[in-house]
Amino acid sequence: MAKKNKEFHMDPWSARGIDEEDYERLIKEFGIERIGEIERQKLIDNRFIRRKIIFGHRSLDDIFKAIEKKQPWAVMSGIKPSGPFHLGTLTTALEIVEFQKMGAKAYYCIADIESWEDNGIPYEEAEEAGVDNLADILALGLDPSPDKAYIWRQSKEPIVKDVCFKVGRLLTQNMVNAIYGEKRFGLYLAALIQVGDILLPQILDAPQPTIVPVGIDQDPHIRLTRDLTRRYYKDIKEDEKIVRDAFFLPGATYHKLLTGLDGTDKMSKRNPNSHFTFNEPIDSIIKKLKGALTGGRKNKKEQQELGGEPQKCMIYKILTYHFEEDDEKLADDFEKCVKGELMCGEHKKECIEKVVKFIENHQKKKEKLIDKAREILKIG
């Protein structure tokens, strides 16, 4: 209620939830484009597109053009090494892997400057988490070969720091306030470093379309980056001749965020019951899933008469995001739930089995990739 009067700040660093009304607003007022039928068809292999988890984008058309003309393009995203992988980071990671499979060169950033600025974790302490996170995405299928991927740590990559200072000249206090609200100064710096991360493919290689798959809460970074790119990375001319084209405005895809397993606004580190990590003991994961919010009715009788409410159900949600491969089975379970034929206890049990299988399998793959991750990040 009060929200309508308040200024709309979507904050990449806070844990505020985002509701349907916000999504509409982002599309109407902030220029995010809906994923239309054409984009949908072109990306139909992507589960997140099919299931409308990725709901919006900027400049996806540049990517399709590059694909058509067989020109190079990039996918860029990263992770803040402040803890283990969870279902939220899994979404972005899978998106990167998907785009790489479609032909993009993948640029993956370990955002250790941000984990210092945001969480107070010194670079050295972020190393282990960085290795762990990288091993996770390798296990999910990221191909690290040098022609297909470039992986870096912010603190060790001078180019991204250069960009921070270069574009910093274009920014005023009022602009950062409008985008992020009042924050610790270091967070603004981290945001500018991230501008460097997003532009890195075009700096290291040549101007090319870049897609940044992110959660919708990261859009402020995308807006800032596009604004600064437009103003700073223009055509470079020598003697009236263009020697380097202007950069492409970095594009993005936006996915909806998973809410907390326990029914709270957002999965957050603060609230351990809202999420589980990939490094967590299996019995702890099971316990959290057992306690997950469902859309079930008061008792069995009412459930059979009225049917469940899968829209509210976290079990249904995480199956949709990650753990049910089969579209038909998913739709079928939705139907059964609404008709009152599927009981939550039973559905939960099924879901738990799938999650446990996934985590155990993932751990096995990951274990073998830790050394590889160390090698890539040059951490001994």
Added chain:
RNA sequence: GGGGGUGUAGCGUAGUGGCAGCGCAGUGGUCUCCAAAACCAAAGGUCGUAGGUUCAAAUCCUACCACCCCCA
């Protein structure tokens, strides 16, 4: 550089010298197909840190630390 303010449980707060309390969150239980909601119960504190005054300090004094505001 100067001035003012704040610091009490995970979070929000009450407490002006005499047993450190309340709300929310978290935990356990009842209920439930499982959760949620509701109800019941238990738990949680070096009162920012270090000194000092006092029979007695969250409370008064000193220094330091962290954060916020104002002035130059």
